[in-house]
Amino acid sequence: MKLTTLLASAAMALGLASGAMADDPTKVGFVYVGPVGDGGWTYEHDQGRKAVEAAFGDKVETVYVENVAEGPDSERVMTQMALEGADLIFTTSFGYMDPTINVAKKFPNVKFEHATGYKRADNVSTYSARFYEGRAVQGVIAGHMTKSNVVGYIGSFPIPEVIRGINSAFIHAKKVNPDVEFKIVWAFTWFDPAKEADAAKVLIEQGADVILQHTDSTAPQAAAQAAGNVVTFGQASDMAEYGPFPRVSSIIDNWGPYYVARTKAVMDGTWESVDTWDGIAPGMVGIGEITDAVPTEVRAEALALKDAIAAGEYFPFTGPLKKQDGSDWLAEGETADDGTLAGMNFFVEGLTGDIPQ
């Protein structure tokens, strides 16, 4: 895979070089962890890239490299983009955090935007979406829809973003269904359809009749569809092609407006290093249509929760909440601060299993 990426970046460099003849448009680079056709995470980032192209036309030139492995490979790809004159580079996976910081040091005039991380610099912004708000809505639906009271959860890597999602979904599923139990499988990959499908099949075999995924492909949806009586949720993208059943709703990432705004800031020279973390209210997190497979009152309850979150009346992590080991986390009515959420490395009470450290 390493050679693949290397050659891909070389090919990209050629593409960039030929593009440099144009009338010096603002150059925006995107580094993707999966293929643009994954139907999930990377697909939505690429939709964001297309939104930038649509908004600025000739004044902008976008380039992207897909399937970039997290780690040293990504550093090479970013360096290549910067050398070829990119003005703004979006690095769209958690594992690009340190490489982004390293490359940003070498190119102080290039602006970097790193998704879902927490390390910033003068020319590095971070941005993420409050996916856990969407997970809360999913949790409510999952808690109501499960008949076996076993909900399967396919995690990718044990990073705060994924752990937050598991906690949020579990808290809200437990609220509507006190008997619910979560079985969690770590796939240790963002994108590997065969492995994701295997994980889903294993969970279904062990009694799960609702599958939540935090991996990027639609493979678990296909596995659930084959099983016949298992509920799933679209992840990152709507995955509407698997609706109305098994996919009963989804979390949709909407990066377009943010990418357009940040590109505009670079053009105007007003770009500053910021930390953006938007949720349902500003539209960065969307809830896909809840299908007819969900009973009306459950749908109403889920939508009411969504509206309350959007209106700022309800916060998904509100006390009383305890950590998995039984120690107190949040007192009655207390809400978690962003710092704790950003670095969340513990399960809440009731979840079983350890987080791989």
Added chain:
Amino acid sequence: MDLSAINPVQLIAFLMVAATPVLLAAIGELIVEKSGVLNLGVEGMMITGAIAGFAVTVETGSPAVGFVAAAGAGALLSCLFVVLTQFALANQVASGLALTLFGLGLSALLGQSYVGVKPPTTPKVEIAGLSDLPVVGPILFNHDLMVYFGIALVAATWAVLKFTRTGLILRAVGENHDAAHALGYKVVRIRILAILFGGACAGLGGAYISLIRVPQWTEGMTAGVGWIALALVVFASWKPWRALLGAYLFGGVTVVQLNLQAAGVAIPVEYLAMSPYLITIVVLVILSADKSSAPAALGRVFHASR
């Protein structure tokens, strides 16, 4: 921890399915390498087979036609490798890598209109009476045809290599192409046939992923299975039955570790996640202590003038 949630019978049946793609690709590559050619393009041929099989199955509604098309597409792509290495005498490593890159790009292009499409289900072979037997039924008599085809292919490859004149010639070409040439065997022609066979097998393996194991089309969906098949051939010391063992071990441990995770076994997940690779390598390395070595002419360019 609740180990009772794991059903060992389902587990074994499941691992046979998980192992089939890598097994098919590995058997194909084994024949290619036995003929003295190193084709690193397995991943590219697999993914091309995956989309070709998927597209044809969706269009015709017949998985059988789809698998034939996948084999054809894999073989067709390997023709590129044939031209580069057997006629242009290009470096096999570079040509193989190029084939992988080309296959990944080509499949992404071909597959654009097939994202999110659901393929027709591939039927399982149900044998009246046998499929319903306890334990043995689900393990041995309740699979799709390709699982049996994979095992049969291993047996056939083994028998051909060991007992037939064809196998002897193939091995001779792989061990010493100059001597084989001097004896009057058509080295290039034999190698071309081996490469085409390897391409067809890789295509079948890819189609198995897109049509049965997942089943859907997603760009880059083989996600490195081709490379695992390549490694498996080496660790299996170029012996068909060991390739089968390696593939089942790999598939088996992958499935078992997911099951253990879901059952909440208190082994750190990192160890579970690396276990398929580790266990497969350790077992095959121990087995290969019998000094069986690579075909002597592996990766070397042949030209009749030398």
